[in-house]
Amino acid sequence: MNIRFKRLDHWWRLALLLWLVPVAGLLPLGALWLHQQGLLWLWSTALIVFSASGYAVQFWLKQREQRLLQIAHAPPDPDWPPNAEAAWSIVNDLADQLDPADWPLGDGQSLMALAKLTLERVARHFHPEVKQPLLELTLPHSLLIIERACRDLRDTLTEQVPFSHQLTLGTLTRLYRWKPFAERLFGLYRTGQWAINPGQAVISELWKHLRERGYALAQQDLSRWLLQAFVRQVGRHAIALYSGRLLLLEYVPVQQTTPESARDLTVAKTIQDAAEPLRILVLGRANAGKSSLINALFGQIQAATDLIPKTTQRLMPYRLERDGLEQALIFDTPDAEHLAPNTLRDAAAKADMIFWVSAAHRPDRQSERQILDALRLVQNTRLERHPPPLLVVVTHIDRLRPLREWQPPYDLTATENLKAMSIQAAITALATDLDVPIASVIPVCLADGQVYNVEDTLWVALLNHLDQARRTRLLRCQDDRRRNENWTLLRRQLANAGRFLLALPGRFD
Ligand SMILES: Nc1nc2c(ncn2[C@@H]2O[C@H](COP(=O)(O)OP(=O)(O)OP(=O)(O)O)[C@@H](O)[C@H]2O)c(=O)[nH]1
Ligand SMILES: [Mg+2]
Missing domain, CATH: 3.40.50.300 (P-loop containing nucleotide triphosphate hydrolases)
Incomplete structure (x- = not known):
C-alpha cells in the first residue's frame, strides 16, 4: 500500500484526499449520530456480539476441518496373523512421530526415504536375525508394495480430501502460474478498499491475517495427515508381505479349492x-x-x-x-x-x-x-x-x-x-x-x-x-497358495524362456 501510495504524485494525492475526506468522515459522523440518538451502546453491544459469534463460527469450522483430517488409530487388519499386531504398532508409532518439517511433501526423494524407513522397521520386526532385512525382498514384491500403497493412497485421497477428485494437476500448475498475478490483483483490490471504505478495510485486513495463520496451520495438518496415511499404507503392505500374505498372482485365495x-x-x-x-x-x-x-x-x-x-x-x-x-x-x-x-x-x-x-x-x-x-x-x-x-x-x-x-x-x-x-x-x-x-x-x-x-x-x-x-x-489358503505360487511362477517363467529359445532363428542349425 505504502509503495503504491508513494508512486502517486502530490496532485494525485491531494485529489485522493479530497475524495476521501467526506467518505472517511462518515465513520465519526455515524458514531456521533448514534451517540446523539442514545444508540451508541446498542451498536457497541451488537459489534461485540457479532464479532464474538463470527470468531466462534470460525473456531468451529477449524475444529471440524481438523477432525476430518484426523486418522483414528486404525486397528490391525483382522485377516492378519497374530504376529502382525506388534508390527502394526511399530508402524503406528512411526506415523505418530512424523514431523512434516522433516519430510517435505514436494520432495520425492524424502518420500522414498520415508517408505524405506517404514519397510525397514517392519522387516526388522519379522527378521530380527538378519543384518539387512530389507535385502530379503524380491524385485516383483517391492514393485507390488509400491503399486498397492499408491493405489490405496489414491483411494484415501479421493475419500477424505475435499475436491481432490476435481483438482487436476493441470489446475494446480495453472493456479501456481497465476499466483503472482492474482496476488497483484488482490493488492490492488485492497488499496481500493482502503480508499473507498477504510473501516471495512481495517476489518478485512485483520481477517486476512487470521486466515493466513489458519491456512498455514491447516497446511501443516494436511501434510502430517498425508505423511501418516503414506506410512500406514506402506506399513500395511510391508506387513502383508513379510508375514507371507502378499501374493504376486492376482486372485482371491479362497476362490479356488x-x-x-x-x-x-x-x-x-x-x-x-x-x-x-x-x-x-x-x-x-x-x-x-x-x-x-x-x-x-x-x-x-x-x-x-x-x-x-x-x-x-x-x-x-x-x-x-x-x-x-x-x-x-x-x-x-x-x-x-x-x-x-x-x-x-x-x-x-x-x-x-x-x-x-x-x-x-x-x-x-x-x-x-x-x-x-x-x-x-x-x-x-x-x-x-x-x-x-x-x-x-x-x-x-x-x-x-x-x-x-x-x-x-x-x-x-x-x-x-x-x-x-x-x-x-x-x-x-x-x-x-x-x-x-x-x-x-x-x-x-x-x-x-x-x-x-x-x-x-x-x-x-x-x-x-x-x-x-x-x-x-x-490364512490357511494363503499359505497353500504361497507354497504353490513359487512353483507356478517358476513353471511359467521356464515355459516362457523355452518359448523364447525356440523362437530364436536358426536354433537347430
Ligand atoms: N442318550 C443319549 N445317547 C447318545 C447321545 N449322543 C450319542 N448317543 C449315543 O451314543 C452312542 C455313540 O454315539 P456315536 O455318535 O456313535 O459316538 P462316536 O463319538 O461317533 O463314537 P466312535 O465313532 O466310536 O468314536 C450311540 O448309540 C448314540 O445313539 C445323547 O446325547 N444321549
Ligand atoms: Mg463315530
Missing part, C-alpha cells in the same frame, strides 16, 4: 466346487457322540445317518449344506485317544473350526484335557495362523440326574428345576476341566429321536463363529 479339499470333496462324493469349503473337524473320545452330532447337523435332509458306521474307523469328510452357511466339509473322526498325534495335528492344522464332543455323564476328562492342551500348544506357537474357533459340545445331557426326567426345553437359569441345574453344573465342570470359556460350551442331546438344542443353540453358535472360521480359512 486347495488340493486336500479337492481330494476330500471327491471322497465325500460331491460335485467339485470352485471355492474352498470351510473345514469343520469333529473330535472327541469314543462314543462321545461325534457321528451322532454330524447326523443331527444334517437334520432330516440327508441320508447321511445311514452312511456313518457305528464306530468311526477313519477320518471321514461329509459335505454340509445349510442355509446361511457356505459349502462346508465336516469331518467325522475316530476316538481321539487312539488317533496318532501326527494325524490329529495335521487334521487340526487344516481345520477352520473344531467341535470337541464330550459326554456329560463321563466326568473323567484328563485325557481329553491332555489332547486339547497339546493341540493348543501347537496352535499358539504358529503365530502366522489364526487358531480355528473351538466349540465344546456336551452330549448325553439326558443322562444327567434326575435320570428318569427328560422334558425339554430347559431354562438353565431356573434354580427350582433339578435337571436344568445338573446341565448347568455339567457345563461349568466341562469349561473348567477343558479350560475353555463357558460361552463356548453347548449342551445338546443326540439320542435317537430326542435331538435337542442342535437346531437352535448349536447352529447359532456355529454361525456366530463363522467370521473367525473364515479368517482361519483365508
Whole structure:
C-alpha cells in the first residue's frame, strides 16, 4: 500500500484526499449520530456480539476441518496373523512421530526415504536375525508394495480430501502460474478498499491475517495427515508381505479349492466346487457322540445317518449344506485317544473350526484335557495362523440326574428345576476341566429321536463363529497358495524362456 501510495504524485494525492475526506468522515459522523440518538451502546453491544459469534463460527469450522483430517488409530487388519499386531504398532508409532518439517511433501526423494524407513522397521520386526532385512525382498514384491500403497493412497485421497477428485494437476500448475498475478490483483483490490471504505478495510485486513495463520496451520495438518496415511499404507503392505500374505498372482485365495479339499470333496462324493469349503473337524473320545452330532447337523435332509458306521474307523469328510452357511466339509473322526498325534495335528492344522464332543455323564476328562492342551500348544506357537474357533459340545445331557426326567426345553437359569441345574453344573465342570470359556460350551442331546438344542443353540453358535472360521480359512489358503505360487511362477517363467529359445532363428542349425 505504502509503495503504491508513494508512486502517486502530490496532485494525485491531494485529489485522493479530497475524495476521501467526506467518505472517511462518515465513520465519526455515524458514531456521533448514534451517540446523539442514545444508540451508541446498542451498536457497541451488537459489534461485540457479532464479532464474538463470527470468531466462534470460525473456531468451529477449524475444529471440524481438523477432525476430518484426523486418522483414528486404525486397528490391525483382522485377516492378519497374530504376529502382525506388534508390527502394526511399530508402524503406528512411526506415523505418530512424523514431523512434516522433516519430510517435505514436494520432495520425492524424502518420500522414498520415508517408505524405506517404514519397510525397514517392519522387516526388522519379522527378521530380527538378519543384518539387512530389507535385502530379503524380491524385485516383483517391492514393485507390488509400491503399486498397492499408491493405489490405496489414491483411494484415501479421493475419500477424505475435499475436491481432490476435481483438482487436476493441470489446475494446480495453472493456479501456481497465476499466483503472482492474482496476488497483484488482490493488492490492488485492497488499496481500493482502503480508499473507498477504510473501516471495512481495517476489518478485512485483520481477517486476512487470521486466515493466513489458519491456512498455514491447516497446511501443516494436511501434510502430517498425508505423511501418516503414506506410512500406514506402506506399513500395511510391508506387513502383508513379510508375514507371507502378499501374493504376486492376482486372485482371491479362497476362490479356488486347495488340493486336500479337492481330494476330500471327491471322497465325500460331491460335485467339485470352485471355492474352498470351510473345514469343520469333529473330535472327541469314543462314543462321545461325534457321528451322532454330524447326523443331527444334517437334520432330516440327508441320508447321511445311514452312511456313518457305528464306530468311526477313519477320518471321514461329509459335505454340509445349510442355509446361511457356505459349502462346508465336516469331518467325522475316530476316538481321539487312539488317533496318532501326527494325524490329529495335521487334521487340526487344516481345520477352520473344531467341535470337541464330550459326554456329560463321563466326568473323567484328563485325557481329553491332555489332547486339547497339546493341540493348543501347537496352535499358539504358529503365530502366522489364526487358531480355528473351538466349540465344546456336551452330549448325553439326558443322562444327567434326575435320570428318569427328560422334558425339554430347559431354562438353565431356573434354580427350582433339578435337571436344568445338573446341565448347568455339567457345563461349568466341562469349561473348567477343558479350560475353555463357558460361552463356548453347548449342551445338546443326540439320542435317537430326542435331538435337542442342535437346531437352535448349536447352529447359532456355529454361525456366530463363522467370521473367525473364515479368517482361519483365508490364512490357511494363503499359505497353500504361497507354497504353490513359487512353483507356478517358476513353471511359467521356464515355459516362457523355452518359448523364447525356440523362437530364436536358426536354433537347430
Ligand atoms: N442318550 C443319549 N445317547 C447318545 C447321545 N449322543 C450319542 N448317543 C449315543 O451314543 C452312542 C455313540 O454315539 P456315536 O455318535 O456313535 O459316538 P462316536 O463319538 O461317533 O463314537 P466312535 O465313532 O466310536 O468314536 C450311540 O448309540 C448314540 O445313539 C445323547 O446325547 N444321549
Ligand atoms: Mg463315530
